[in-house]
Amino acid sequence: LWSAMRPNKKLLFTALLLLTAVTSACGSEVKVSTLTVSEAWTRPTPEASDVAAVYFAVTSPIADELVTVSSPVASEATVHATEGDSSSSGGGHHGGGGSMTMHGSTLTVEPGKTATLSPGGMHIMLDGLRQPLKEGDVFDLHLTFKKGGLVTTSVLVALNGL
Numbered sequence: 001l002w003s004a005m006r007p008n009k010k011l012l013f014t015a016l017l018l019l020t021a022v023t024s025a026c027g028s029e030v031k032v033s034t035l036t037v038s039e040a041w042t043r044p045t046p047e048a049s050d051v052a053a054v055y056f057a058v059t060s061p062i063a064d065e066l067v068t069v070s071s072p073v074a075s076e077a078t079v080h081a082t083e084g085d086s087s088s089s090g091g092g093h094h095g096g097g098g099s100m101t102m103h104g105s106t107l108t109v110e111p112g113k114t115a116t117l118s119p120g121g122m123h124i125m126l127d128g129l130r131q132p133l134k135e136g137d138v139f140d141l142h143l144t145f146k147k148g149g150l151v152t153t154s155v156l157v158a159l160n161g162l
Helices: 002-026
Strands: 036-042 051-059 064-070 074-083 101-104 114-117 123-129 138-145 149-157
Touching (some): 051 074, 051 149
Parallel strands (some): 036 149
Antiparallel strands (some): 051 123, 064 138
16 A cells, blocks of 8 residues: 555645645734835934934835834934925924924835825934934834834935935
8 A cells, every 4th residue: 555655755745835834824924025115315414403304115015004113323213294384494304493293193005005205294203313314324224014024224314315
C-alpha cells in the first residue's frame, strides 16, 4: 500500500503546504505591505518656534486609518485640520494673524485613493520641537496605521515644499 502512495507524495506535500497557509491566514491580522507615504515635507521654523506642520500623501489598496504618529524631533505629533482662511497667515503656522482654526482630526485612507495632507488643510502638527528645523534637514516621521502597521518616512525641511 505504501509503495502505491509514493507517486502521490508530491500531491500530499502540496496539500499540506496549502492547508498550513490557509489556516495561518485565517488567524492572523491583515497587513498592508503596499501602503505608501510619499512627498513628506515641512517648512523651516524660526528660532523661537516650537511647532511645525508636516505634509505628505498616503495611498493604500484598502481602507485604513492612522492610529498614532510620532517623531524624534518633537515631543508630540497629532493629526490636525485647518479651517478658515489660512492665506492671510502666511500659509502656515508661522505667519501672523489670520483666521485659521486648528482641530484635532482623524486621517482615513480610502481604498485606491490618495489622502493628501497640504498647507491650509489636513496636516501633522509637531509640538514641542527639540530644535529649530533648518532648510535641508531631514528627519523621521513614524506613522502607525490600523491595518498597514508602522510606516516610517523621511521628512524634508524645504521652504516651498517638494
